[in-house]
Structure formats: structure tokens, C-alpha cells
Amino acid sequence: MAQITDSAGAPNFLNRTLWIDDNLKVLSGINSECVDLSYLDPPFNSKRIYHAPLGSKAAGASFADTWTLDGVKTDWADLQEVADPAVYHTVVGAGLSAGESMQAYLTFMAPRLLELHRVLKPTGSLYLHCDPTASHYLKQLMDCIFGRTNFRNEIVWSYSGGGVPRGAFARKHDIILFYARSKDTPFNILRRPYGEHNKTGRRATDRGGTRKLDYHPDGAHMTAVWGDIKPLVNWSSERTGWPTQKPLALLRRIIEASSNPGDVVLDPFAGCGTACIAAEQLNRQWVGIDIDTKATEVTMDRLARECGDNTYTIGDYEPRQGKLALADGDNRVFVNQNPPVRTDPDRPTRSPRIRTIRWHELGTGERRPCPGCDRPKYFDDFDLDHIQPRAKGGLDTDDNLQLLCSSCNRIKGQRFTMTELRQRLQTEYLRERTNT
Ligand SMILES: C[S@@+](CC[C@H](N)C(=O)[O-])C[C@H]1O[C@@H](n2cnc3c(N)ncnc32)[C@H](O)[C@@H]1O
Numbered sequence: 001m002a003q004i005t006d007s008a009g010a011p012n013f014l015n016r017t018l019w020i021d022d023n024l025k026v027l028s029g030i031n032s033e034c035v036d037l038s039y040l041d042p043p044f045n046s047k048r049i050y051h052a053p054l055g056s057k058a059a060g061a062s063f064a065d066t067w068t069l070d071g072v073k074t075d076w077a078d079l080q081e082v083a084d085p086a087v088y089h090t091v092v093g094a095g096l097s098a099g100e101s102m103q104a105y106l107t108f109m110a111p112r113l114l115e116l117h118r119v120l121k122p123t124g125s126l127y128l129h130c131d132p133t134a135s136h137y138l139k140q141l142m143d144c145i146f147g148r149t150n151f152r153n154e155i156v157w158s159y160s161g162g163g164v165p166r167g168a169f170a171r172k173h174d175i176i177l178f179y180a181r182s183k184d185t186p187f188n189i190l191r192r193p194y195g196e197h198n199k200t201g202r203r204a205t206d207r208g209g210t211r212k213l214d215y216h217p218d219g220a221h222m223t224a225v226w227g228d229i230k231p232l233v234n235w236s237s238e239r240t241g242w243p244t245q246k247p248l249a250l251l252r253r254i255i256e257a258s259s260n261p262g263d264v265v266l267d268p269f270a271g272c273g274t275a276c277i278a279a280e281q282l283n284r285q286w287v288g289i290d291i292d293t294k295a296t297e298v299t300m301d302r303l304a305r306e307c308g309d310n311t312y313t314i315g316d317y318e319p320r321q322g323k324l325a326l327a328d329g330d331n332r333v334f335v336n337q338n339p340p341v342r343t344d345p346d347r348p349t350r351s352p353r354i355r356t357i358r359w360h361e362l363g364t365g366e367r368r369p370c371p372g373c374d375r376p377k378y379f380d381d382f383d384l385d386h387i388q389p390r391a392k393g394g395l396d397t398d399d400n401l402q403l404l405c406s407s408c409n410r411i412k413g414q415r416f417t418m419t420e421l422r423q424r425l426q427t428e429y430l431r432e433r434t435n436t
Contacts, residue, residue: 006343009033009121011264014318015285015326017334018276018296023268023289024075025360027115028353031344035119036263037284039254039275041129041246042112045105052294056241057301058272061294063243067104073379074356078111081352086144087114094137106137110145111353112268117145117181119266124181125152125258129246135175146179152187153178153224157250159231176254190257191219192228215256226253238306240298242272248306251278259284273299280307296335303333349397355384358403372408372421383409387418 006012011034019026043065050065052058069076079088087110095103116126126146130138135154143151155176180187193216229249232239238248251274255265261283267275270288276299279286288299296314303312315332326332351357359379362368367376382403388394391414404412412421 004343005345006031008345010344011035012340012343013287014334015264015287016276016280016332017287017317017336018270018273018299019287019289019336019339020291020293020296021289021337021339022291022360024078024112024115024353025339025357026289027112027119027268028351028357029340029342030115030119030266031342032118032346033121033124034264034344035124035266035287036121037125037127037255037259038116038120038266038268039127039129039251040112040116040267040269041244041271041275042109042269043105044131045102045134046131047101050243052241052243056239058240058242058245058294058298061242061272061292061298063292067101067108069100069104069107072104072107074359075107075111077379078353078356079107081355084114084144087141090137090140090144094140098137102134102137105134106141109138110141113141113145116266116268120181122182123185125185125187126179126181127155127254127258128177128179129174130177131174132171135177139177142177142179146181150180150182150185151177152180156225157229158225158227159229161231161233178258185258188257188260190215190222190253191217192222193219226250229253238302240272240302242298245272246274248274248278248281251275252282255279255282255284270295270299273302277302277306300333349395350401351398354398354401355382355403357398358384358401362403370405370408371402372404372412372418373425375405377405381405385409385412389414389416391415392417 010031012029012031043063045067046065047067048065050063052061079091091103091106091110094106113128120126128138128142139151139154153176155178156173157176158173160172193214229247232245232247236247239245255275255278259265263284265275265279265284265286266288267273267286268289270276270290273288273295276286276288280303288295300312300314303310310331312331312333315334317334317336317338359368359382362371365376367378369375370377370382383406385402385404385408386394386396387400387402389412390396394400408421408425411424412418416424
């Protein structure tokens with residue numbers, strides 16, 4: 001079937017698409033330069049495993065924030081393939097100064113940040129939510145990928161409440177790194193009323209996201225230290241129980257500052273969909289990705305509760321045809337378990353990540369069956385092989401590349417097709433059986 005080609009910058013997804021998959025696979029399939037704003041709240045390298053409390057709407061959701069080099073083997077292979085020396089040395093350097101876990105964490109983050117940079121429009125913005133555990137390493141990585149001159153702000157989200165952490169000065173803040181894709185990236189300056197106080201004489205805060213914060217055209221230019229947005233507490237009405245859920249007010253602020261109605265917002269670590277819900281409330285289009293299947297149910301529940309009187313339904317997945325926007329009154333959400341296929345004119349004929357894409361296709365588990373001999377093999381045991389040998393006219397394109405274990409690859413070499421390889425393996429197997 002002939003592949004569709006869209007014009008440059010056209011998205012290959014519909015508004016309100018939620019992908020349940022590894023975000024690297026999904027991002028690799030998204031067209032270049034079609035997203036206006038990305039917010040991401042990845043694991044922070046906290047060395048913890050998070051579980052949603054039993055009985056909460058998110059019960060069953062969990063994610064691990066522990067990192068080893070062994071656990072990121074395929075991401076490491078991606079990093080080598082992408083071959084960006086600055087990125088590579090930043091990751092390795094972080095390993096030297098902060099140890100293996102930090103190197104593994106950045107190995108996971110680097111290919112995802114490279115993809116996010118690619119999918120942003122030249123006028124796009126990215127907000128990376130992290131904390132001081134890794135913010136300085138992530139900033140260096142972002143400088144390599146976005147360029148140092150495109151750094152806009154280090155936002156400090158300062159909050160109170162909860163326990164008092166140990167340490168010299170108690171840490172009560174997160175860091176949000178804000179980068180523009182280029183000097184042409186627009187920004188809506190947000191202003192708060194001068195000396196805004198509530199009746200008790202205290203400065204007005206968001207109270208855990210229950211009240212919408214207003215911005216005022218003649219007020220004071222907001223600074224990068226945000227102390228007026230409370231973290232969610234157990235009794236906050238918007239709390240779902242999703243581990244590390246962020247307040248809607250935080251996301252609304254980011255979306256209002258760096259996008260306009262109709263723009264496309266992408267959250268690749270969507271969790272319980274906070275960025276998606278805020279985007280919906282502010283009439284932006286959105287796409288979310290999360291690896292946890294529970295994300296669909298919780299996001300659908302929040303859409304019903306927090307996005308006005310609309311009735312949202314799950315629609316069958318459809319590839320985008322023509323416009324990205326849905327018609328007025330079309331409140332479908334497209335939940336998709338398959339990564340998208342790029343349709344933009346600059347899609348490569350050979351993906352830099354083809355090795356890991358093919359690895360994922362071989363199934364799950366530490367060892368996966370070799371397409372030649374069927375024996376289970378580790379990732380490192382496989383070579384990338386041209387299905388139709390190059391000597392016989394095979395092209396160096398994704399559809400002609402597969403993984404084969406090294407011993408099958410040696411036998412197949414430049415001479416055999418897959419059918420010939422299997423015949424040969426069968427003959428050898430029969431010969432061995434006869435001899436024993
Ligand atoms: C810190 S939480 C995000 C919380 C979110 N901001 C919210 O308010 O609900 C990180 C999320 O990343 C998801 N995640 C971790 N690794 C992922 C991956 N490789 N691809 C997609 N999602 C992933 C986890 O399932 C988790 O929901």
C-alpha cells in the first residue's frame with residue numbers, strides 16, 4: 001500500500017489521542033514540527049517505586065523510579081545510534097560524577113528529549129518538570145539539545161505542607177526547566193494583581209487547585225518563583241490517587257503562558273492526565289502518552305468530572321485525515337495501543353532506532369526469539385540484518401531490516417534470503433540429529 005505523505009508540520013494524529021505505550025516508541029512515530037507545547041513530568045530519579053493507594057480512582061497504577069544501566073540497554077543502543085557527541089558526553093559525564101544510576105536515568109531521558117525537540121514546531125515550547133536530584137544534569141542535556149540560547153527560565157515551584165524533609169534547609173520546591181524551540185517562540189506574559197490578598201490578609205493561593213487563578217492585564221509581571229500553587233493534599237477534590245499527580249493550576253499556568261486556544265499540547269508522561277485536562281479546559285487540543293493502561297480510565301473519569309457538561313466517549317482509533325481538530329460536539333477520545341506511523345515528508349527511510357523498534361516487536365522479557373532459529377536471545381546477541389541481502393538488491397530501509405542472532409546472521413551473510421536460511425538451519429538440525 002502506498003504510504004500517505006502529509007505536508008511539513010501536519011500532525012499525524014487526531015485531537016484527544018491517548019497512547020498507552022512506551023513514549024519513545026510513540027514519539028518516534030509522530031511527525032516532525034507539529035506540536036506547540038510539551039509539558040513532561042517524568043520520573044525524577046528518586047530511587048523509589050510509586051503505587052496508587054488502594055481504594056483510590058487510580059488504584060493499580062504504579063511506576064518505578066529506580067535506574068540501572070542494565071535496565072536501559074535499548075535506550076543506550078539508541079543513544080549510540082543517534083550519535084550526538086554533546087548528548088553522549090553529557091550522559092557519560094553525569095555517570096562519572098554522580099554514578100551509574102544517574103547515567104542510566106539520563107540514558108533514558110536523552111532519546112526522549114531528542115524526539116520531543118523534533119516534534120515541536122519552530123515556535124514551540126517545552127517545560128520539563130524535575131527536582132534538584134537531577135535538574136542540573138537535565139539542564140545540561142537540554143542545553144545540548146535545544147541550544148543554550150533557547151533556555152528561557154528555571155521555574156521554582158515552591159510549596160508548603162506535608163512532612164518536613166531532612167537536610168540542611170528543608171527542600172520544598174520542584175524545578176521546571178522552560179525552553180523555547182527558537183527565538184521565534186511566542187510567550188503570553190502573565191500578570192497577577194498588585195498586592196493580591198484575601199480576606200484573612202494572606203496572599204491568595206490556589207488551595208490545591210480548587211480555585212482558578214486569574215491573570216490581570218495591568219498587574220505585576222509574574223516571576224519564575226511560583227509560591228501560590230499548593231500541592232495536592234488527600235482531601236483536594238481533584239486528587240485521583242495517581243502517584244505524584246500535579247495540580248491543574250500549575251498546568252493551566254504553563255498552558256496559558258505558552259499556547260493559545262486551538263494549539264496542540266503534548267504530555268509524554270501523562271499519568272492521570274493533568275496536562276490533558278487543563279488543555280481541554282482551556283480549549284487547546286491535546287495528546288497524552290503513558291505506559292500504564294490505568295491512565296485511560298482515570299483520564300476519562302476526570303474529563304467527565306472536570307471538563308464541563310460534555311459527555312466524552314472512547315472512539316475507535318482513526319488516523320488523521322485532513323484536519324486535526326474534531327468537529328464541534330465531537331467529544332471522542334482516541335485511545336491507541338499502536339504507535340503512529342510518520343507521514344511527514346522528512347521521515348527517514350531508515351529510523352535511527354530501528355534496532356530497538358525491532359527488539360520491541362520480538363515480544364517481551366529479557367530473552368526473545370530469534371526470527372531465524374527461534375532460540376531465545378538477549379538484546380546484545382542480536383545483529384541488525386538486511387532481510388533481502390544488499391548484494392541481491394535489498395535496500396537500507398526500515399522495512400528491509402530485522403534482528404537476527406549473531407550465529408544466524410553469520411550463516412545468512414550476504415548470500416541467503418530468510419527462506420534459504422531456514423532451509424539451511426533445518427538441514428543442519430537434521431544432520432545433527434542423524435549424527436547423534
Ligand atoms: C510523575 S508521573 C506523571 C504524573 C502526571 N504529571 C500527573 O499529574 O498525573 C510519571 C508517569 O510517567 C509514566 N511513565 C514512566 N515511564 C514511561 C514511559 N517510558 N513511557 C510512557 N510513560 C511512562 C508513569 O506511568 C507515570 O504515570
